[in-house]
Amino acid sequence: MDHFLYRDGVLHAEDVPIPEIAASVGTPFYVYSTATLLRHYHLFNDALDGTDHLVCYAMKAASNQAILKTLAQAGAGMDVVSGGEYLRAKAVGVPGDRIVFSGVGKTAAEIRLALEGGIRQFNVESEPEMEVLNATALSMGVVAPITIRVNPDVDAKTHAKIATGKSENKFGIPIARTREVYAMAAAMPGLDVIGIDVHIGSQLTDLAPFELAYQKVAELTELLRAEGHDIRRLDLGGGLGIPYTRDNQAPPLPSDYGALVKRTLGHLGCEIEIEPGRLIAGNAGLMVSEVIYVKSGEDRDFLIIDGAMNDLIRPAMYEAYHDIVPVVEADPGAEQVKFDIVGPVCESGDTFAKERMMPPVAAGELVAFRSAGAYGAVMSSEYNSRPLIPEVLVQKDQFAVIRRRPTFDEMINRDTIPEWL
Structure with a gap:
């Protein structure tokens, strides 16, 4: 469920008409619903009710400070994968003991930053990282709390580019070597080994891979x-999928996931951490774009919009599907038209959908990309010297720009020309 609904034929974000935002900030732009963000966080938190747990929002999904503060005030911890994300979490007041540091390539500088500012734990991915972490902690006179990420060799049955739990993936310690690596960690005086970490992938639409992985974690x-x-904490990662279309089979509910966690791991008496990102932010955001041209091709029509692959790269990178709808609702029974929906970037890959059936739209009208709240704005770029697009947060009948569109001068003036030129 989200809070983007048609009212009197016009798409709204909560109580704000989308055209009102477009008139204020221009297109394209991202818009997020506070109500949807909070609803999805509470679904996860409630699903683990009765257990000692912490829901750590995976910031890589959408890391605008307004989104982080919204979730932190509701009680969420944060899962970070870089020093920059760590500093973003701290900037909105998240204490270090509610921040988990994940990722395969933590640098010594990032480790020091987190140890100085406070950290709940590092999810360690390799022996070399463990050695650097131990040396850094000892040089600072502190002990670093860690879990070790175990790769359970479980096929998450998701897109190859977002699978993380198979033996050929770069993540974690092979489960066959776990005992050896834990013994090595226990002998390092700068480390406090508190638990196990596992994460098998993103956009999972079936609970079976989770169950298989968690059974292996229980045995381990x-x-x-x-x-x-002293294994007292289990970090189970994230990965539960969202429905990207209105008519496809819905992924399992957070309540079903929570029941699975309790059934497979509840007997161990461990604190449970989960790190959802997509399910909290994905359906909480739209990208809104204006139609520039409707172009007739030889064997197809093109809907050319002012949003591009630099603004939303998921379709080009992952062949990802987004439901694309007119902001002004079509008349009931309106004939569907087949379009290739494309952006203005000089790449054939700047294509959002091929042969997509949708109601007819004309130049100057608005379209909305649903389920664009996760891995949208955070993955955007300034390719083709296109400024980053605004982000807007809605709460009931209010909206605020939480990242403005830079001017062309601001974008260009970041470059520095050497003196010899």
Whole structure:
């Protein structure tokens, strides 16, 4: 469920008409619903009710500070994968003991930054990282809390570019080597080994891969405890998918996921952490764009819009599907028209949809890309010297620009020309 609905034939974000925002900030732009963000966070938090747990929002999905503060005030922790994300979380007041640091390539500088500012734990991905973390902690006279990310070799049955739990993926320690690596970590005086981390991928639409992975984690927990390790926290990652279309089969609910966690791991008495990102932010955002031209081709018609692949790269990168709808609702029974929906960037890959059936729209009209709140604005760029587009947050009948569109001068003046030129 989201809070983007038609009222009197016009798409609204909560109580704000989308055309009102477009008139204020121009197109294209992203718009997020506070009500949807909070609803999805609470669905996850409530799903783990009765367990000792923390929902850490995966900031890589959408990291605008207004979104982070909205979720932090509701009680969310944060999952970060860079020093920059760590500083963003701290900037909105998230304490270090509610921040988890993930990622395969943490630098010594990033590790030091988090140890100085406070950290709930590092999710360690390799022995070399563990050695750097130990040395850095010892040089600072502190002990670093860690979990070790285990790669369970489970096929998440998702897109190859967002699968993370198979043996050929770059993430984590192979499960066959877990005992050896935990023994190595336990011998390092700068580390406090507190638990196990696992994350098998993103946009999962079936609970079976989760169940298989968590069964392996349960067995591993008991094995490691038997060898003297104090396993008291299980970080289960994120990955639960969202419905990108209105008519496809809905992924499992957070309540079903929570029941699975309790069934497979509840007997261990561990604190549970989860790191959802897409499910919290994905359906909480739209990208809104204006039609520039409707172009007739030899064997197809093109809907050319002012949004481009630099603004929303998921279709070009992942072949991702987004439902694209007119902002002004079509008349009931309006004939559907087949379009290739494309942007103005000089790449054939700047294509959002091929042969998409939708109601007819004309130049100057607005279209909205649904489910664009996750991995949209955060992955955008200034390719073709196109300024980053605004982000807008709605709360009931109010809206605020939470990232403005830079001017062309601001964008160009970031370059520095050497003296010899």
